[in-house]
Amino acid sequence: MPLSPATRFAVAPMIDWTDRHCRFFHRQLTSRALLYTEMVVADAVIHGDRERLLGFDGAEHPVALQLGGSDPEKLARAARIGAAFGYDEINLNVGCPSDRVQSGAFGACLMREPALVGDCLQAMGEAVDVPVTVKCRIGVDEQDPEPALDDLADAAVRAGVAGIWVHARKAWLQGLSPKENRDIPPLDYERVFRLKARLPPKVFVGINGGLSTVDAAVACLDRVDGVMMGRGAYQVPGQLAEIDARIYGDSAPAVDLPAVVATMADYAERHIAAGGRLVHVARHMTGLFTGLPGARRWRQTLSEAGSRRDAGPELFAEALSFVDLDAEPRAA
Incomplete structure (x- = not known):
């Protein structure tokens, strides 16, 4: 299923930050940007308090649910539940480097298992009538980002994924903390741009990582299909008031x-x-x-x-x- 035009700019999923209250607030600043939930583990969606985990205000649309997991059947069930809650997109996390996801063999660990990622995405896509996307890194640990990212992306495309968001850093699962993984591995935007140039034009590729200003986001849009801002959007949320005009070309009055x-x-x-x-x-x-x-x-x-x-x-x-x-x- 094709992606909505909202994906031209997204506020990244951020654990402990992009909860429903954060998203409602961000929506007051931009009517057009795609908003993401925190990552929610598939098992929690299936067995937990769904209203607490998945409930959201209708004003948040367009809003995407990010899932964590590595079991295709469970992810399909969780995606189906999320779609029934009204989410506009379901996203699979293949980029989070936290200890929690390492112990559960998902998140960034899945960069090493592109075939399994493809199976997960295919199962999710078959389970729902909304777009399914993936968010990944350019590689993990000692992987060469050239074949690592291509292998992951190719598996995702074969599975019928609607879009690929790439955090333009490696994740170092050994030796760096989750916080350090957000800053220390060097950014490699050119690697993401090469991916976009290599894939068929119809395949959406979005970029994430280090884009802390609207100027930086706009500068990428002639090389990729979408930009995703994380900490910059959260820590300086007032700049989201520029998004509708500068990213989407809207002429609405300035945000009050x-x-x-x-x-x-x-x-x-x-x-x-x-x-x-x-x-x-x-x-x-x-x-x-x-x-x-x-x-x-x-x-x-x-x-x-x-x-x-x-x-x-x-x-x-x-x-x-x-x-x-x-x-x-x-x-x-």
Whole structure:
């Protein structure tokens, strides 16, 4: 099944960060970008609390579910469940280097098993009527990225995958922590560009890794079909307000950030009424005004006062009062 035009820009799946509250917040800043869940293990989807793991607000569309696993049958079952929840795309993680995925023989470990990845993707694709994609690295450990990435991509294409997202770094499963794997292995964008040039034009190839600004994302779009931003989108979310115009060519009015804060206050109020806490929402918003005078007070207020058990949505208005919205933004 073909991918939606939304895939031209995506916010990456990030464990502990891109939960439903984060995605709802990001959606207030861009109506067009594709948003991703955190990685959810197939076994958890099958046997766990599905509403807690998979539930999302309809405003989040278009939104993709990322699954972790290496058993084709289980991944097919989990993909079917995710599609029934209304996700617009199902993605297989072949890039996460954490200890958890190594012990479970999935994530980046699967770079060594392209035939199994193909089997997983084929089973997932046959189980659902939404696009199935894969997100991988250029290789792991001592692999040569030239044959390693080609072998993985070719297996995915044979399986009928709708798109391939490539984090343009190796994953070092031996010797580097998951955090170090996000920074230390050198970026190799040219390797991803060569993959795109080699594959048939109809095969979607998107790039991820180190793209921390919209300028950097735009610069890649003449070489690949889509760009995926991770920490840059999370840590400086205000730049997502540029996406609809700069990536998709929309001419809608500029995003009204105080209105976004008001929307999030209403959202937080509903979340608290349902038994949640303000911090679950506020923690994703601390970088919203990065570069403006008062951004530090905004961040401190949400981080410190927002963590109190009795904190309420009125805290957003208090924190906003410290921000000089009329000032010219400084470089982040």
